[in-house]
Amino acid sequence: MHTTASDGRHTPSDLVDRAFAAGIRIMSVTDHDTLAGFAPAVAAATRKGMTVVPGIEITSIHGGKDVHVLAYFVSDETPGLTDLLANQRRLRLERAMEIADRLATLGAPIDADALVAEATAPGGKSLARPQIAQALISAGHVATVAEAFDTYLAEDGPAYVPHRGASPAQVVEIVTRGGGVASIAHPGYRQRDEIIPEIVDAGLTALEVFHSSHDEALTDHYLRLARRYDVCVTGGSDYHGEGTRRSEFFGIVHLPQEHFDTLLQRTGRSLQPALD
Numbered sequence: 001m002h003t004t005a006s007d008g009r010h011t012p013s014d015l016v017d018r019a020f021a022a023g024i025r026i027m028s029v030t031d032h033d034t035l036a037g038f039a040p041a042v043a044a045a046t047r048k049g050m051t052v053v054p055g056i057e058i059t060s061i062h063g064g065k066d067v068h069v070l071a072y073f074v075s076d077e078t079p080g081l082t083d084l085l086a087n088q089r090r091l092r093l094e095r096a097m098e099i100a101d102r103l104a105t106l107g108a109p110i111d112a113d114a115l116v117a118e119a120t121a122p123g124g125k126s127l128a129r130p131q132i133a134q135a136l137i138s139a140g141h142v143a144t145v146a147e148a149f150d151t152y153l154a155e156d157g158p159a160y161v162p163h164r165g166a167s168p169a170q171v172v173e174i175v176t177r178g179g180g181v182a183s184i185a186h187p188g189y190r191q192r193d194e195i196i197p198e199i200v201d202a203g204l205t206a207l208e209v210f211h212s213s214h215d216e217a218l219t220d221h222y223l224r225l226a227r228r229y230d231v232c233v234t235g236g237s238d239y240h241g242e243g244t245r246r247s248e249f250f251g252i253v254h255l256p257q258e259h260f261d262t263l264l265q266r267t268g269r270s271l272q273p274a275l276d
Contacts, residue, residue, distance in 0.1 A: 001239045001250075002057075003029055005037035007130040009241025012041035020048050022251030026260075026271070028055035028236070030070055032128055033088040051271050057185055058175075059088060060168040062195055067168045068185035070208060070234060071175040073269055078178035088165055092127045093119055095161050099132055102159040103141075103152060110135040129153045130240075168195065169202035176203040181267055183234040186211045188218035193225065200229045205267065210235025210256070212249035232266055233259040 002008030003015050010018060012029060019027050029041045029052065038054050045052045055072045076082055093116065100112040115135060119127040133148035142148045152159040166174075168184070175182040183206035184199060196207070209222040210233070226233050235255035239247060255263075263269070 001027060001029055001236065002031050002241075003037040003041070005029075005034050006031035006057075007128050007240060008037075009244060012037045013044035015239075016041055016044035016048065016050065016052075019251070020045075020050060024050070024251055024254075026051045026053065028053040028072060030055040030057040030072075030236070032057050033059060033085055033092065035074075035076060035085075053271070056085075058084070058171050059092075059163055059165060060171040061163050061165045062168055062192070064162045065190070065192070066163055067190075067192070067195065067199075069168060069171045069175070070183040070185045071171075072181040072183070072234070073267075074175060074178060074180035078175070078180060080174040081178060084166060084171070084174055089119070089127070091164050095163065096127045096132060098161045099129075099153070099159050102161070103132075103136070106152065106158055108136060108139070108141040108152065108159075110139050110141075168199045172199055172202040172204050176205060181205045181232075181234075181263065181269070183208050183232075186213055186238065187222055187225075188214045196225065196229065200231065204229075204231055206232035206234045206263065208235060209233045209259075210253055212237050212239075212246040212253045232263045234263065235259070 001015060003010060003012045027050065029037045031037045035056055042052045053072055054075060055070060056074060058069045058071055060067045060069050074081055096115055097112060100110055103110055110132065115127060115131060130145060133145040133153060136142045136148045136152065142151060151157065154160060172182040182204055184204065185208050187207055207222050207226045209219055209226060235253065237249045237253040239250040241247065
């Protein structure tokens with residue numbers, strides 16, 4: 001789940017309130033390339049007797065395309081993670097400026113200075129295309145986020161700029177070397193199964209089998225792959241807020257208890273540190 005620390009629509013405390021109302025008692029905030037939403041989520045959840053597993057969704061690059069790595073049980077003290085995230089944010093900012101330049105050339109200029117100010121402020125957001133889409137709306141060039149992506153920002157769009165950054169294997173190595181759990185996010189969304197063996201060799205802990213973009217056939221497929229590669233299973237709704245894509249799966253798509261128990265057992269993890 002995502003908060004306003006990256007591209008979610010709800011603050012960490014609001015997300016916790018919504019999760020509690022939906023019947024969720026164990027959750028994770030996995031903002032893009034930042035842990036800024038974790039501490040306020042824990043503070044709000046503790047008051048309700050809920051557990052928040054520390055998490056983050058890290059953007060890695062393979063063949064010029066995004067591969068998202070979910071990292072659980074990590075912190076600012078995880079060796080190498082702070083430097084990795086700082087570099088990710090720098091590259092995101094550079095990418096956003098390149099996109100802004102392309103938009104200006106296309107006759108759809110945006111307030112790039114405002115994006116930079118928001119991203120570089122203390123505790124600033126991790127800058128991604130959804131924020132650029134909002135800037136396009138504010139400038140009057142499009143009416144919706146979907147239109148912004150369809151017209152300009154999608155991977156085949158005229159303003160798209162590919163990500164640059166660490167490889168999936170590099171991200172997995174940093175996460176697992178620091179004692180964290182590394183899982184490939186929504187593998188069925190892009191269906192690049194051919195890269196999984198290489199990432200498994202780097203120490204991959206799990207595959208995200210249960211996801212709001214996975215139908216029953218994809219879920220079964222990735223359950224079989226998890227067994228084949230002897231890795232654990234993670235899952236979640238990937239909720240970004242009311243009115244966003246697949247928001248109807250909030251509180252419905254989740255990680256079944258037996259897989260969560262297996263993940264904790266195999267990784268020697270306890271939930272208690274999330275509440276400290």
